[in-house]
Amino acid sequence: MAEPTVHVVDDDEAIRDSMTLYLKSMGLNARTYASAEEFLAVPEPARPSCLVADVRMPGMSGLELQKLLRERGSSMPIIFITGHGDIVMAVDAMKEGASDFLEKPLDNSLLLERILENLEKDADTQQKEHRQSDAGEHLARLTAREREVMDLLVEGKLNKVIAAELGISVRTVEAHRARVMEKLGARSLSDIVRLALSAR
Amino acid sequence: MAEPTVHVVDDDEAIRDSMTLYLKSMGLNARTYASAEEFLAVPEPARPSCLVADVRMPGMSGLELQKLLRERGSSMPIIFITGHGDIVMAVDAMKEGASDFLEKPLDNSLLLERILENLEKDADTQQKEHRQSDAGEHLARLTAREREVMDLLVEGKLNKVIAAELGISVRTVEAHRARVMEKLGARSLSDIVRLALSAR
DNA sequence: GTGTAAATTGGTATTTATACCTATACAAAG
């Protein structure tokens, strides 16, 4: 597993510096960005990661950054920090999937605790996503016809039923079925079913 | 599906009355409770339901009520309302799985909107939970031996392999397998696999 | 056009699973 990293996005240089100093003193990898735009400009960080972002910043706000990341499909945990937040803002952020919402002035040990929680959670998330994308890649290797046959197979239909539904011979279904098993590295029907279910 | 119902828990009678009046005028079923204790005293409400609870109340607080319900395994959506809340309180509630956190004075149309969202979401949740408990009940009907056979079956093993592993004849495995299919109402192996996976 | 991947179909033999049937042994519950 890659080195866990904390990504700090805040327009206030003093905060960036002190936070980085603190996190590094606690043995954590930390990177800083002066704006949401700067964070988005770098290649997607390796996981497990945790984003610590100010809500109010010149340019793109922390909440807009969150929205963009989620649309982009990133599930990176986000801890918001704010000097002048209110309940509505906090609740909205949480509903959009923020992990936490802390007020300045920051309690460093509290922040660290939350960061560690989220790094751990993200490691699990990453594993799960990895399994899913593995399954997805395997499925992507199937041709359209093979995929059709597999879907019907997963529904529990017999080769002869599949053949009838697709208007082809049982022999052809058998051929496709064998190819599906081979491409997916499955040794039994239950492997196929599990793979199909885990991929969605 | 049962009638969707809103459960209002607030110690302020004026708020209970006005909210009930409003919700009923909008065609919703509403029940009121003067305290968390009173809500807990009644039998668990039918779903889909949505709980609207004040945070600060004499006796048990709204947040304590939420904690208790979650421990009890209830997934009922909860909308908190509060007159003197702060960010920490709201964030904690959201992290514990609250659906929303609104401040008094309440905007009735906003509240209604959130309630409707949550009733809809709860209908889905209920369906999902129903399927899961169905699966669980079916599995509970199996004898220990049948369950053993089923587990190996789900792992993709052939009858003869199962027979060897359990030290019994293939015939017996076939008998158990047939009983499993019958008890679970499964028409194919993939039904079994799906059921086994959805039950955990 | 030529080549490649995909989809299609067939033969044969073997292995598995299924659908019926019956039957014995044992333990717990009535």
Add this chain to the structure above:
DNA sequence: CTTTGTATAGGTATAAATACCAATTTACAC
């Protein structure tokens, strides 16, 4: 003691899947 449920095992016949083999057609890219 009898009944019920469970686990065990077998017979027979059919249906289905698998493991090998080989072949034709079609569509798309180079």
